[in-house]
Amino acid sequence: MANGRAGVKAAIERHGDVHRLRMTSAAGQAVGIGVNIHVLRGVMIDCGFHRARAIIANAVRTLGVHGAIVTHYHEDHAGNVNLLAELDVPVSLRADTEAALRNQAAIRLYRRAVWGTPPALVRDVVPFVADGFECIHTPGHSSDHQIVFDRETGTLFSGDLWLGIRARILHASENPRQIVESLRIAAALNPERMFDAHRGPVSNPVRSLLAKADWMATTIGEIERRAAEGWSDARIVKEVLGGEEVAALFSGGEYARANFVKAVRRENSAKGEERDPSLRS
Numbered sequence: 001m002a003n004g005r006a007g008v009k010a011a012i013e014r015h016g017d018v019h020r021l022r023m024t025s026a027a028g029q030a031v032g033i034g035v036n037i038h039v040l041r042g043v044m045i046d047c048g049f050h051r052a053r054a055i056i057a058n059a060v061r062t063l064g065v066h067g068a069i070v071t072h073y074h075e076d077h078a079g080n081v082n083l084l085a086e087l088d089v090p091v092s093l094r095a096d097t098e099a100a101l102r103n104q105a106a107i108r109l110y111r112r113a114v115w116g117t118p119p120a121l122v123r124d125v126v127p128f129v130a131d132g133f134e135c136i137h138t139p140g141h142s143s144d145h146q147i148v149f150d151r152e153t154g155t156l157f158s159g160d161l162w163l164g165i166r167a168r169i170l171h172a173s174e175n176p177r178q179i180v181e182s183l184r185i186a187a188a189l190n191p192e193r194m195f196d197a198h199r200g201p202v203s204n205p206v207r208s209l210l211a212k213a214d215w216m217a218t219t220i221g222e223i224e225r226r227a228a229e230g231w232s233d234a235r236i237v238k239e240v241l242g243g244e245e246v247a248a249l250f251s252g253g254e255y256a257r258a259n260f261v262k263a264v265r266r267e268n269s270a271k272g273e274e275r276d277p278s279l280r281s
Helices: 026-031 050-062 081-086 095-102 109-115 176-188 205-228 233-241 246-250 258-275
Strands: 009-015 018-024 035-040 043-045 067-069 133-137 146-150 155-157 193-196 200-202
Touching: 009 050, 018 050, 018 193, 018 200, 026 109, 035 050, 035 193, 050 081, 176 205, 176 258, 193 205, 205 233, 205 258, 233 258
Parallel strands: 043 067, 155 193
Antiparallel strands: 009 018, 018 035, 035 043, 133 146, 146 155, 193 200
8 A cells, every 4th residue: 555645545456347546544544444436437436535635636647537426525535526626527416415515514623633624615516427327315324425326337336325234333413214225225226246435345235235224224123122111322332232432432422333322312203293293392
């Protein structure tokens, strides 16, 4: 893995006709966090974190990138949209993704340490129509999240939808029920190959997607049952999710297993208010 500027390390792997660009920062390497950019037929899926901009610029040149698709607004996936615009690379992204990038919200210290601080999008973006690639809205990880499917080769680029069958840790804003629905939508595409933005190539993609959907649905049910019995969040995290991870500490709770429990409670509360309007404040 070659060193880049600002402690960024990168390596390119070939998986048939797919180039996988693996990148991490010094801080990311210390905590075991990296991200993958994929290129198929000159189309780049996501554009990495801002600290890796020199590596992305080089990849655009060396891999013959003529367009890019962004799966969602998070800084490790969309941190170089401005750069692509500067390089005259057309970009396909959802309107809500573009709006989030143009009104860049502040991110916490741990994210700045790992990924760097992305600039707000100020450049005009040339729209990209990716021939043969289908973008499918799959919210849950974020409200704007989309997956990218190449029907010609049966290849699915799943962004941050999958992340492992029993990935228990969630961002504070994630919606596990939406993730389950989105996983089933992705599995229905019947992909022959799947590339995860953090795990890389995933074997048996349909089976893996459905296994995660089933595990999450079961886990949501377990959390609901224990919540109804009056269990505390801390007890549910310990007994159902195996206890908290160190990520909860360094992220100030923004990235934690407890967020899984909080999200289930939040959605149940919202459902209750929908059923009984008198409960609304």
